Amino acid sequence: xxxxxxxxxxxxxxxxxxxxxxxxxxxxxxxxxxxxxxxxxxxxxxxxxxxxxxxxxxxxxxxxxxxxxxxxxxxxxxxxxxxxxxxxxxxxxxxxxxxxxxxxxxxxxxxxxxxxxxxxxxxxxxxxxxxxxxxxxxxxxxxxxxxxxxxxxxxxxxxxxxxxxxxxxxxxxxxxxxxxxxxxxxxxxxxxxxxxxxxxxxxxxxxxxxxxxxxxxxxxxxxxxxxxxxxxxxxxxxxxxxxxxxxxxxxxxxxxxxxxxxxxxxxxxxxxxxxxxxxxxxxxxxxxxxxxxxxxxxxxxxxxxxxxxxxxxxxxxxxxxxxxxxxxxxxxxxxxxxxxxxxxxxxxxxxxxxxxxxxxxxxx
Amino acid sequence: xxxxxxxxxxxxxxxxxxxxxxxxxxxxxxxxxxxxxxxxxxxxxxxxxxxxxxxxxxxxxxxxxxxxxxxxxxxxxxxxxxxxxxxxxxxxxxxxxxxxxxxxxxxxxxxxxxxxxxxxxxxxxxxxxxxxxxxxxxxxxxxxxxxxxxxxxxxxxxxxxxxxxxxxxxxxxxxxxxxxxxxxxxxxxxxxxxxxxxxxxxxxxxxxxxxxxxxxxxxxxxxxxxxxxxxxxxxxxxxxxxxxxxxxxxxxxxxxxxxxxxxxxxxxxxxxxxxxxxxxxxxxxxxxxxxxxxxxxxxxxxxxxxxxxxxxxxxxxxxxxxxxxxxxxxxxxxxxxxxxxxxxxxxxxxxxxxxxxxxxxxxxxxxxxxxxxxxxxxxxxxxxxxxxxxxxxxxxxxxxxxxxxxxxxxxxxxxxxxxxxxxxxxxxxxxxxxxxxxxxxxxxxxxxxxxxxxxxxxxxxxxxxxxxxxxxxxxxxxxxxxxxxxxxxxxxxxxxxxxxxxxxxxxxx
Numbered sequence: 001x002x003x004x005x006x007x008x009x010x011x012x013x014x015x016x017x018x019x020x021x022x023x024x025x026x027x028x029x030x031x032x033x034x035x036x037x038x039x040x041x042x043x044x045x046x047x048x049x050x051x052x053x054x055x056x057x058x059x060x061x062x063x064x065x066x067x068x069x070x071x072x073x074x075x076x077x078x079x080x081x082x083x084x085x086x087x088x089x090x091x092x093x094x095x096x097x098x099x100x101x102x103x104x105x106x107x108x109x110x111x112x113x114x115x116x117x118x119x120x121x122x123x124x125x126x127x128x129x130x131x132x133x134x135x136x137x138x139x140x141x142x143x144x145x146x147x148x149x150x151x152x153x154x155x156x157x158x159x160x161x162x163x164x165x166x167x168x169x170x171x172x173x174x175x176x177x178x179x180x181x182x183x184x185x186x187x188x189x190x191x192x193x194x195x196x197x198x199x200x201x202x203x204x205x206x207x208x209x210x211x212x213x214x215x216x217x218x219x220x221x222x223x224x225x226x227x228x229x230x231x232x233x234x235x236x237x238x239x240x241x242x243x244x245x246x247x248x249x250x251x252x253x254x255x256x257x258x259x260x261x262x263x264x265x266x267x268x269x270x271x272x273x274x275x276x277x278x279x280x281x282x283x284x285x286x287x288x289x290x291x292x293x294x295x296x297x298x299x300x301x302x303x304x305x306x307x308x309x310x311x312x313x314x315x316x317x318x319x320x321x322x323x324x325x326x327x328x329x330x331x332x333x334x335x336x337x338x339x340x341x342x343x344x345x346x347x348x349x350x351x352x353x354x355x356x357x358x359x360x361x362x363x364x
Numbered sequence: 365x366x367x368x369x370x371x372x373x374x375x376x377x378x379x380x381x382x383x384x385x386x387x388x389x390x391x392x393x394x395x396x397x398x399x400x401x402x403x404x405x406x407x408x409x410x411x412x413x414x415x416x417x418x419x420x421x422x423x424x425x426x427x428x429x430x431x432x433x434x435x436x437x438x439x440x441x442x443x444x445x446x447x448x449x450x451x452x453x454x455x456x457x458x459x460x461x462x463x464x465x466x467x468x469x470x471x472x473x474x475x476x477x478x479x480x481x482x483x484x485x486x487x488x489x490x491x492x493x494x495x496x497x498x499x500x501x502x503x504x505x506x507x508x509x510x511x512x513x514x515x516x517x518x519x520x521x522x523x524x525x526x527x528x529x530x531x532x533x534x535x536x537x538x539x540x541x542x543x544x545x546x547x548x549x550x551x552x553x554x555x556x557x558x559x560x561x562x563x564x565x566x567x568x569x570x571x572x573x574x575x576x577x578x579x580x581x582x583x584x585x586x587x588x589x590x591x592x593x594x595x596x597x598x599x600x601x602x603x604x605x606x607x608x609x610x611x612x613x614x615x616x617x618x619x620x621x622x623x624x625x626x627x628x629x630x631x632x633x634x635x636x637x638x639x640x641x642x643x644x645x646x647x648x649x650x651x652x653x654x655x656x657x658x659x660x661x662x663x664x665x666x667x668x669x670x671x672x673x674x675x676x677x678x679x680x681x682x683x684x685x686x687x688x689x690x691x692x693x694x695x696x697x698x699x700x701x702x703x704x705x706x707x708x709x710x711x712x713x714x715x716x717x718x719x720x721x722x723x724x725x726x727x728x729x730x731x732x733x734x735x736x737x738x739x740x741x742x743x744x745x746x747x748x749x750x751x752x753x754x755x756x757x758x759x760x761x762x763x764x765x766x767x768x769x770x771x772x773x774x775x776x777x778x779x780x781x782x783x784x785x786x787x788x789x790x791x792x793x794x795x796x797x798x799x800x801x802x803x804x805x806x807x808x809x810x811x812x813x814x815x816x817x818x819x820x821x822x823x824x825x826x827x828x829x830x831x832x833x834x835x836x837x838x839x840x841x842x843x844x845x846x847x848x849x850x851x852x853x854x855x856x857x858x859x860x861x862x863x864x865x866x867x868x869x870x871x872x873x
């Protein structure tokens with residue numbers, strides 16, 4: 001492979017062994033996906049549900065949309081917050097490729113920030129005012145998804161950089177672009193639908209507005225089922241259109257690569273079976289919780305597979321560079337300790353908040 | 365310099381300034397606001413003071429909308445823009461301080477989660493639990509400053525890191541503590557400049573109390589800011605101080621910025637004492653605006669000073685803002701920039717085309733063609749020469765010479781230059797000759813910039829450089845072979861594309 005256009009590795013070296021950054025990148029990306037799915041899938045779903053509800057406040061679709069956007073008050077912030085870490089670690093591992101990819105996209109990449117700002121504030125405005133805000137929010141988040149898929153495909157294909165330099169938008173013609181985008185969007189919708197369904201089931205089981213919550217749970221369940229059907233079909237299409245060397249790399253990758261892929265396909269089939277068995281999810285709360293847990297596990301495993309596909313894409317380039325490692329173990333340990341303390345504090349804080357309701361005058 | 369180039373008409377530096385200014389204002393407000401709001405709520409609960417609690421509640425809405433949305437997105441924006449305009453430089457910074465940023469991220473997570481919980485649980489949870497969330501928010505926010513302050517100050521004063529390359533030596537660098545004190549003060553100033561507005565909405569009987577209460581906070585912020593600022597100045601290496609301090613500062617513009625910075629703080633102090641502390645009943649919207657001008661002016665001035673004194677480095681004495689390492693100068697001079705960057709090597713091999721790519725790689729992180737720091741503006745043109753030679757009306761030639769030429773020809777008086785120049789008729793009749801002359805001048809400048817690199821490469825790399833020893837202390841050197849320097853000169857000379865050297869072209873400039 002001609003590596004002329006690939007910038008040099010940073011002279012300072014890597015402040016830890018590569019495996020550590022691979023792990024941190026995948027782990028934090030998985031955390032990001034959880035909230036990103038709620039943001040993207042939830043907003044798209046809320047937009048459609050809101051249209052179907054026709055603005056009638058008692059319509060289950062309208063209530064579903066309202067709940068999804070209520071969750072998004074937190075989810076959007078947390079999607080950004082958790083997105084910072086993978087953005088940091090990808091720069092350590094793949095600075096040469098990632099920065100080049102973003103530069104080749106230029107303004108499109110920068111405008112992702114503008115879209116994010118518009119989408120975020122539109123989500124807030126939707127809660128307070130009538131108007132097109134929800135649609136604006138949905139369109140902007142979809143635009144951000146398109147941007148991320150574009151930058152990903154550009155950065156993993158340095159052999160095509162000269163072509164992307166002439167027209168970055170030619171990435172839209174990449175055979176994997178649309179299946180990949182659809183894969184993320186459908187996964188996001190599935191996750192948001194299952195979370196909304198799970199919540200409605202809990203409330204219905206607690207005797208809270210049973211009819212309404214049952215209706216919402218059924219609706220969300222159908223969303224999840226059909227999105228998963230499409231997701232599975234799209235997943236196989238995506239696999240089929242991967243560049244031949246990447247596909248061969250997967251097939252010859254042994255247990256390390258085939259294992260996660262096989263597990264995620266099996267989990268996907270299992271999810272379909274679980275969803276297809278249920279017509280009224282309120283009657284099967286255990287299965288609903290199990291389905292949500294299985295989907296979360298699938299997302300975790302697919303995060304690994306996605307990363308392995310990136311590694312295979314880049315292998316012809318990365319194999320020609322040898323990064324020096326200058327580990328900063330003390331600093332890593334400090335980070336790890338603070339991460340544990342920080343997450344424990346967040347957990348403790350949320351627990352304390354949930355167990356400290358206002359009483360008397362405080363509740364006024 | 366070996367990355368593809370993002371061509372931004374307005375200038376990457378301007379874009380970065382917009383994003384960074386937005387972020388620092390919001391992020392400092394988020395920290396100071398966190399402190400004052402939670403202290404205010406704590407006092408309100410202790411004193412059973414509903415009006416004071418209402419001030420905290422009203423302020424927290426903006427805190428959440430601004431800090432969790434604008435602050436978070438603009439913070440990511442700094443990375444996005446840095447990756448677009450100075451990828452090599454930001455990569456170097458990240459490879460040295462990734463664990464610092466990772467630790468900051470942990471505090472950032474705590475800050476954002478606590479902020480969301482704090483705002484949405486007013487009156488829904490017990491007061492004690494709500495206060496606990498508020499204090500956790502402030503701890504998360506402040507410690508993110510504690511961490512990021514180490515990286516920001518490292519860039520200007522890496523100190524002993526230049527010798528040891530040790531993480532903590534660079535982190536606790538000479539300006540770390542002064543800057544932390546200064547920024548703590550700024551956080552308070554930013555917060556009060558905003559919170560004064562919700563305080564105006566309090567009932568008439570309590571309005572003055574609340575305004576005076578915030579006045580004490582602002583006064584505390586001024587004291588911290590001033591002490592931190594003077595300490596920061598004192599902690600700077602002499603070589604950096606000399607750029608904007610003393611009787612003959614190297615960079616007069618920065619010296620003026622320093623005056624602006626301190627006068628802005630003085631304005632904030634005067635407004636606080638007179639309108640917030642002594643006569644709070646008189647405080648009105650205009651008072652708040654003056655307070656904001658003082659606070660923002662001080663903050664903006666300080667940031668400008670910090671960035672200006674670091675020029676032309678991203679990490680002082682180690683890494684230039686265009687991504688060139690000091691340690692790379694000799695090698696690139698020997699092998700050429702085209703051998704270093706595939707993006708420079710690829711494409712048309714004509715000198716002008718090659719020069720354009722070299723300009724993109726080496727110069728475009730600071731210069732645009734016609735916008736911010738316009739390169740065309742500082743190049744010699746036929747129009748310049750025609751205006752200087754014509755001197756019509758009398759005296760205009762000297763003025764134009766002073767404005768356009770003396771930066772490079774400071775040692776030559778106008779009268780001497782006028783004698784050396786061809787006449788206006790000669791210029792008009794043979795513009796090609798003038799173009800050749802200009803090309804020669806630009807080539808000479810490139811050679812001087814390359815020689816500056818050789819001088820820099822010979823500096824002791826384990827100590828802070830004394831940039832005063834150089835002709836152009838605010839610019840990175842040119843790196844590359846002599847042929848590449850000539851190619852860049854050819855490209856730059858081609859930017860003067862006015863065909864006939866008419867007076868109008870010079871006059872327009």
